[in-house]
Amino acid sequence: MRRTKASILLTLTAAAGLTLAGSVADSAAATPAHQQIALAGPADLVGWATQGGGTSGGGGAPPTTVTSASALTSALTASGAGVVRVSGTINCSGMLRVASNKSVLGNSGATLVGCGLNVSNASNVIIRNLTFRNWGDDAINVQYSTRVWIGNNTLSNGSDGAIDIKRASDFVTVSWNRVFSHDKTMLLGHSDDNGGEDRGHLRVTYHHNYFDGTNQRHPRVRFGNPVHVFNNFYRSVGGYGVASTEGAGVLVECNYFENTSDPYHLGEADSGPGTLVARNNHKVNSGAGQTGGSVASIPYSYSCDTPSQVKSIVTGGAGAGRVGV
Template identity: 85%
Template structure:
């Protein structure tokens, strides 16, 4: 924290990003990565003519050996619902291991998810979303039938008399809309390094506590128990507020932390989502001596030092769907050249779908971590540089969109010696060639690269606070 460096020019070595340590990507077919399942129903209540009708979107956001992450959207097409229960059966013995934005039970193959206390009311046409991580063996086919409050969903407000798919009419899936949609929904679940080491669930299914004052927020963050902390309104503060283990810190609509930042130190299993940070006087989010941290869908601007810094042997971190603007030093990974004894073998971080909008440098600036994964980010009008790999770090830079960035990535930075960097499948518009060299360790998790030429529209539409239902 509070470290400023200036960067001299760096000479570019020859490119050699396909060495023996370079990995092969596993791309999962689109049929596995996303599926929209529509089934049907209407329920007439004898005295009120109330009808339930619904559409369910079930998306596999990421998949790895034995595990996967999924997002589910419940769209109410019928009369208003006050309290919902969604049920389905897994076709191949899959299990839910952790879930957010709701609670779940599972008996055999049947899963039941009920709403959280803040997303149980669905007006006609409204939606609620939840996500989960699961386990599978053999195969991971998507469920084909869902029921909302006991009524099978059809994707239509009109009851469908033919739930059986055995007939010749192929109408059950009439919406094969092409996947290059600007909606970021396919990868809003947890992806990347924070899925490793046991995964990241934050406060899990703890009953949410809403805070709207500095004293209430400070108390909730320091609790020794697992907690889901919902921040409401604007909280003004200074310095750094310590975040302890097993916490989900989630902003309600419009929530902002102004003047200070969150310090995740000596902690594990922390989620920070949907918050706006402004005018912090140190770092906005600092992670040190901590593991299994997910920083997602935040907006950050006009601060003093780092927007999101990760340092001091921290590990298993995902930084996703954040928007940073009007700021200089954005994301530092590894704080000092002389901290290698502590940091080597750690500092494994995934940066994906972040929007670096007119920021200057450190997107990220990396020391020691290998492999660090930088994919599907949108770089726009960055005055200094995009990515720097230094001090023996190994960084994979792929499927990003660079627009008006003269120096998209390079090796070494200021007094820091070079690391290695492999770049592939990046889209560059009015941007420099970049500098690469060496090889990078294998990425252990599965993920999906969006089409690089579409990343600017996907990320600008979906990054930042207020761009996700939480």
């Protein structure tokens, strides 16, 4: 699907000494994120998952196609690098552990009903192009893990978190996902008491996600700094968009908020405030939001879509079935 847009390139490189006050330059030569999405591998990866050595999942390992819960469970925990291709609808329960160096990719229409994926004590994992429904715990849980990319999934009607990241996890990108008919969307940092593990970690990028009438945690952030939230579309969010808490530092930029009375704020429930910098966001019938403090520099290059065009770009590209894998 071809779409046109004006693109602005934001290149914020810590090594070059740039900060969040760095310049914003027009760059027609930059590859738009919605065109990059058509690629099948790490070439279209943006954000924190490009750091720490990068994220390639199973790489070029021969794929294993699974059509049952038992086959999926075995393939996810097999030793060595692996590409697991999910086909059809799999009914399952509980949390299925994903080992290191795995790509979990959905064929067209691939759906997991009743279970979630647990990326625990793992590194170098990709999860893409899956539909999750009616999970009993989390749809995707990431803990004690690094270099993880979660992209182009559709998630709805689950029990707890859609995509939760916690316990010192680091270098994660969450991109081009659609969440609807759900309450607790994306939690980053599970507890106010876990700062000893989490400070200096929980560095995550959230971009081009479609929060479609969901309620809260888009994301709810503890401790991580910088956490980068850009080019997401928030439609009729019931509770709040982004919350920065417990000393976290969150950059919220180039997003589109529609019918969202509380787009972002500091602190949440019993959690104390973090810091939050907001810039270049587009708002339609939405609140002003709360900001405060400064945020650490973003160490990677990225292309920030024109905020007023983010709605059309994200609704046209987010979710399962929108990328060939």
